[in-house]
Amino acid sequence: MIAIEKLNTIKKCPVSYVLAIQDTLNAFQGKWKMPIIGALMFGKKRFKEIEREIPKITPRMLSQELKDLEMNGIVSRTVLHTTPVTVEYALTDSGEQLHQVLEAMIAWGLQHREQNMVKLLPVLQEEVA
Amino acid sequence: MIAIEKLNTIKKCPVSYVLAIQDTLNAFQGKWKMPIIGALMFGKKRFKEIEREIPKITPRMLSQELKDLEMNGIVSRTVLHTTPVTVEYALTDSGEQLHQVLEAMIAWGLQHREQNMVKLLPVLQEEVA
């Protein structure tokens, strides 16, 4: 873990840090990346298994996003020569390491909600309803 | 900081964690949020100052994204009754705390690039060119 006092440091080390952040945002970009990564955090899964686990995703989107994640080295794809052919998707090491980023996101999101409770009340009520 | 062994935990505490992650993704969503937050990490700035600091952003986008960030409690807006009127934007506490998430993103992005160096070489060369 690189030591950073404040984000200020980003400007002292601009190129690699900015690229690193872009890579990370890229990993989560799009409506379905998060649910797909989430599904694979519990172990390898076949195409149809993921499709069933994520309500309302279309095969087109699932296929597209899996390809994207594979190209970015976050997900691996293994063809099993069964009948019919099945394809297994799993997180790579990099993919699994994303849980560290998710932890930070959860921590921020929770404290942010707490700090803004009053303002967010109407929103929360909508979400529950 | 909430202790999480693996992301598995997310399914044990689903609603608040998923909402927390969504809030965080929301904070960075869109092409210009990241640069804006980045600019404000170095202290409060006026509209035109931010506009000048971020090449190619249009006033429409800047206005829209600042409004969005303000509504989400990440940025504060202060009107100064100077002539002509100036408006100061600054990160809220929540906004500043985002640097923790950015740290995690940088750490992941850097180790991801290292792990995938070979595969990413052509991409890197494009970026440099």
Next chain:
DNA sequence: AATACTACTATACTTTTATATACTGATATA
């Protein structure tokens, strides 16, 4: 012979997001 399973792809379309360009009103300076 008809149906179902696997993992997708193709085409057309809608929705969302971002851009381009010009403009506002109040004040100050040249």
Next chain:
DNA sequence: TATATCAGTATATAAAAGTATAGTAGTATT
């Protein structure tokens, strides 16, 4: 009087992202 500054807004358009619906090939079951 003409021009520049501030912080934006208005309108139209282009590009990107996502959806809907149907279809592919190969095998296996009913």
